[in-house]
Amino acid sequence: MTTQNEWPLWEVFVRTKAGLDHKHCGSLHAADPKMAIQLARDVYTRRQEGSSLWVVRSDQIVASDPGDKDMYFDPMEDKVYRHPTFYALPESVNHM
Amino acid sequence: MQTSTSIQPSRDPAAQYVLRLADTCLILGQRLGEWCGHAPVLEEDIALTNTALDLIGQARALLTHVGQMDGQAHDEDQLAFLREERDYLNVTMVELPRGDFAFTVLRNAMVATFLKLAWQRLAGSLDTELAAIAGKAVKEARYHQQHAGDWVVRLGDGTPESRQRLDAALGQLWRYTPELFEDDAVDAHAAASGLGPRWSELQGPWRADMTLLLDEAGLALPTDSAFRSTGKRGLHSEHMGHILTEMQYLQRAYPGGVW
Numbered sequence: 020m021t022t023q024n025e026w027p028l029w030e031v032f033v034r035t036k037a038g039l040d041h042k043h044c045g046s047l048h049a050a051d052p053k054m055a056i057q058l059a060r061d062v063y064t065r066r067q068e069g070s071s072l073w074v075v076r077s078d079q080i081v082a083s084d085p086g087d088k089d090m091y092f093d094p095m096e097d098k099v100y101r102h103p104t105f106y107a108l109p110e111s112v113n114h115m
Numbered sequence: 116m117q118t119s120t121s122i123q124p125s126r127d128p129a130a131q132y133v134l135r136l137a138d139t140c141l142i143l144g145q146r147l148g149e150w151c152g153h154a155p156v157l158e159e160d161i162a163l164t165n166t167a168l169d170l171i172g173q174a175r176a177l178l179t180h181v182g183q184m185d186g187q188a189h190d191e192d193q194l195a196f197l198r199e200e201r202d203y204l205n206v207t208m209v210e211l212p213r214g215d216f217a218f219t220v221l222r223n224a225m226v227a228t229f230l231k232l233a234w235q236r237l238a239g240s241l242d243t244e245l246a247a248i249a250g251k252a253v254k255e256a257r258y259h260q261q262h263a264g265d266w267v268v269r270l271g272d273g274t275p276e277s278r279q280r281l282d283a284a285l286g287q288l289w290r291y292t293p294e295l296f297e298d299d300a301v302d303a304h305a306a307a308s309g310l311g312p313r314w315s316e317l318q319g320p321w322r323a324d325m326t327l328l329l330d331e332a333g334l335a336l337p338t339d340s341a342f343r344s345t346g347k348r349g350l351h352s353e354h355m356g357h358i359l360t361e362m363q364y365l366q367r368a369y370p371g372g373v374w
Contacts, residue, residue, distance in 0.1 A: 026156075047158050050269070057262055061162035 029055040030080060031063050032073035041073050049074075120370060122197045125185035128304035131204060132311060133184065133245065134194075135301070135347045136233065137177035138205035141195060143226055144170035145362050149213050162262060166223065169255040176248045183244075192373075196366035200355055207344035208291035210355045217270050217280035222288055223263035228324045229295055231256035232317045241309035264328050271332025282334060289337040294344045295321070 026048040032041035044063050049055035055074040063069065083091060095101070124134060147167035154160035178191040209226060213219055234256055237249035270277040296318035305311045326336055344352070365372060 048156060049158065053265065057265070058158040058162060060258075061165050061262075062158050065161070065165055 026050045028077040029059070029074045030077050031055075031059040032075070033059075033063055033069040034071040034073075035068060036070050041071065044068070046077060120197060120367070121199050122187075122189055122193050124181065124189070124194060124198060124202055125187060127185050128301045129242075129308065129310055130181050130185040131301045132305040133177055133181050135204040135206070136230075137174050137181060137194075138203045139209055139226070139347075140170045140177065140230070141174035142203070142205040142358065143209040143222075144168070144174060145358060146209060146211075146213050147219070147223070150219065155216055163219070166259050166262070169252075169259065173248070173252045173255070176252075177245075180244050180248065192366065196363045200351060200359055201349040203351065203355065203359070204347050204349060206291070206294050207346035207352050208288065208294070210346060210352060210358055211287075211291070212354055214284065214287070215280055216266075217277065218284040218287065220263045220266035220270065221281060221284045223259060224267050224328060225288060225292065225325065227256050227259035227263055228321055228328075229317060231260050232320050232324075233312070233314070236312040236317070240311050242311075245310065260324075267328055268332045271329070271334050278333070281332065285329070285334060285337060290340045290342045291344050293339060293342075294347060297343070299348070 027050075028046055029049055030046050031044055033044045034041045047055065047058050047062055049058050052074065056072055059072050059074050060069075064072070124130060144167045147163055147170065150160065150163045150167075152160065154163050174195070175191050178194040182189040182191065182194055208222065211222070214222075231253060234249040234253035238246055238253060240246040240249065267281065270281040272278075296315045298313045298315045302313040302315065306313045322336070329336060346352070346355070
């Protein structure tokens with residue numbers, strides 16, 4: 020439950036170096052986007068973890084319902100043929 | 116009878132010029148450290164102590180350099196912890212008690228603005244070690260200025276209480292600002308030798324930055340008073356002895372103690 024006086028929650032995504040993805044690393048409270056970016060910098064990149072930051076209001080994230088977990092994800096369990104592991108790859112194709 | 120374990124830094128004007136900067140960083144860093152565990156929110160607690168650690172890092176580099184400059188081979192710990200009060204050359208503003216959050220962020224904004232301008236100029240110092248320290252520190256000071264400045268605007272433009280507190284802080288701090296820009300022989304020597312700018316040269320740009328900031332916060336620059344603080348000449352307020360007592364305790368109780 021949030022009170023009227025509590026700052027909104029933000030999810031923080033950090034990119035460790037150029038070329039890599041932004042990865043979710045945690046959350047924090049901040050009054051607005053500008054403060055959220057600054058505090059994300061201070062809370063999550065103080066040990067040289069980052070070169071770029073994203074912050075997203077937590078209430079703007081649409082998440083799947085944990086109650087749907089069985090229906091959503093269990094049916095994939097026995098469908099190994101969806102993995103591209105049944106092909107012989109040429110030598111020249113790396114990192115598949 | 117045991118002699119004093121205190122050390123005396125040299126009176127060399129170049130060393131004094133760097134000590135003024137070093138001690139200003141060191142004492143503000145110590146003051147900000149007092150917020151650890153006490154800031155209004157967890158995130159800001161970390162932000163304030165990050166700033167404190169940046170300042171102490173700058174002080175360490177400068178004190179190490181002073182130890183090499185003055186030929187007495189004192190190391191950073193000796194210079195930080197074994198001097199007597201009159202041998203600390205920080206501006207008085209940074210030794211004032213931490214006050215409330217408004218006082219803290221306004222002081223941080225004032226000092227960060229000053230240090231940013233100083234580092235920018237010092238990056239061109241003929242003393243290459245000082246220039247290298249400045250080149251690194253200016254990035255930190257720019258962030259400190261932005262972070263503290265944003266708080267000044269938020270509080271000035273916030274609730275009646277936050278505005279009243281910021282206004283009170285401005286009244287308390289303003290009279291300590293002229294000291295930052297008053298020149299003496301130390302500045303003249305630094306300017307003549309290419310070590311760094313006279314601090315008075317930073318006054319114009321500092322006032323311009325502060326005017327913009329206070330304007331955004333809805334506050335006007337106060338009128339200047341005739342009061343002059345004298346910390347950078349070693350004559351401190353009554354608060355200095357107390358902060359040194361706390362800061363020096365461990366090194367005095369366990370001489371030479373290290374991490």
